[in-house]
Amino acid sequence: AQSVTQLGSHVSVSEGALVLLRCNYSSSVPPYLFWYVQYPNQGLQLLLKYTSAATLVKGINGFEAEFKKSETSFHLTKPSAHMSDAAEYFCAVSGLNRDDKIIFGKGTRLHILP
Amino acid sequence: GAVVSQHPSRVICKSGTSVKIECRSLDFQATTMFWYRQFPKQSLMLMATSNEGSKATYEQGVEKDKFLINHASLTLSTLTVTSAHPEDSSFYICSAIAGVGTQYFGPGTRLLVL
Numbered sequence: 001a002q003s004v005t006q007l008g009s010h011v012s013v014s015e016g017a018l019v020l021l022r023c024n025y026s027s028s029v030p031p032y033l034f035w036y037v038q039y040p041n042q043g044l045q046l047l048l049k050y051t052s053a054a055t056l057v058k059g060i061n062g063f064e065a066e067f068k069k070s071e072t073s074f075h076l077t078k079p080s081a082h083m084s085d086a087a088e089y090f091c092a093v094s095g096l097n098r099d100d101k102i103i104f105g106k107g108t109r110l111h112i113l114p
Numbered sequence: 115g116a117v118v119s120q121h122p123s124r125v126i127c128k129s130g131t132s133v134k135i136e137c138r139s140l141d142f143q144a145t146t147m148f149w150y151r152q153f154p155k156q157s158l159m160l161m162a163t164s165n166e167g168s169k170a171t172y173e174q175g176v177e178k179d180k181f182l183i184n185h186a187s188l189t190l191s192t193l194t195v196t197s198a199h200p201e202d203s204s205f206y207i208c209s210a211i212a213g214v215g216t217q218y219f220g221p222g223t224r225l226l227v228l
Contacts, residue, residue: 032215043120043207043221044158051215090157098214099146099163106157 002027004091006105014113019063019078021108023091026072033074034092034102035065044090050074052096061085086112117141118210120220127198128228135193135223137208143188144210148217149181152205164191198227 007022025031033050048059055067065076074091091105117140127133137147145166150158162183163171170183180202182194191210195202203226209219 036219041222041224044219046219049215094215094217096214099211101148101160101163102209102217103160104158109155 002029002031002093002095002103004033004093004103004105006089006091006108008108009106010109010111012111012113013081015083016080019076019081019085019110021076021089021091021110023065023074023076023105024072025074025091025093027093027095029095032094032096032100033065033067034094035059035063035074035076036090036092036104037061038088038090038107040087047076047089081110081112083112083114086110118208118218118220120206120208120223122223123221124224124226126226126228129199130197133195133198133225135195135206135208135225137191137193137210137220139189139210139212139218142210142212144191144212145188146211147185147191148209148211149183149191149193150207150209152207152222154205158207161193166191195225198225200227203227 003026005024035047036044048057050067058064063078090107092102094100094102119138121136147164149161152158161176164183164185166185172178185191207222209217
């Protein structure tokens, strides 16, 4: 079975400050890991994904995440927050097979303070 | 990049009627698509796996007679909410598999049952 746990349903950071969204995963097989962003009343946009290549993954909009097997973590970071980063962020996990389903965490709402 | 569309984007219907939502992969073929449901301020809950040419696989607790899924072609899956009730009001999102570790999500369909 696979699951992800996102620590903190709400995170607030000041504009220009570091963004850190935490995600821990549980998987009985080597996982693929994802971060998605969702703006209000919209679908999901893929920020980045880990597919067993480099452990430090760079994504769009300046986000990156590091896969740490020893900590079973895949935290999302961005050096400097922008107001436009305010959204809901979902960490997700899947297996390595082509048709494996994606399991989502509960999400973290990121608030950017002016 | 690959695009997945959903139609309609928003639908309002009366209680007791049926509503069909389409999910299309626009520039790739998808033998497997997924249907998710998202309640306000919550995460995505996988409802079912839609397999082209075969019966859908439903997650535990999802009524297959309530949520009919048809994946008649490699680019189209439909979700029909039968005899809709207000508690079926939700945001429905589909995704399509384009390759190993690669899923693309549709923009979602907002269903409101009066």
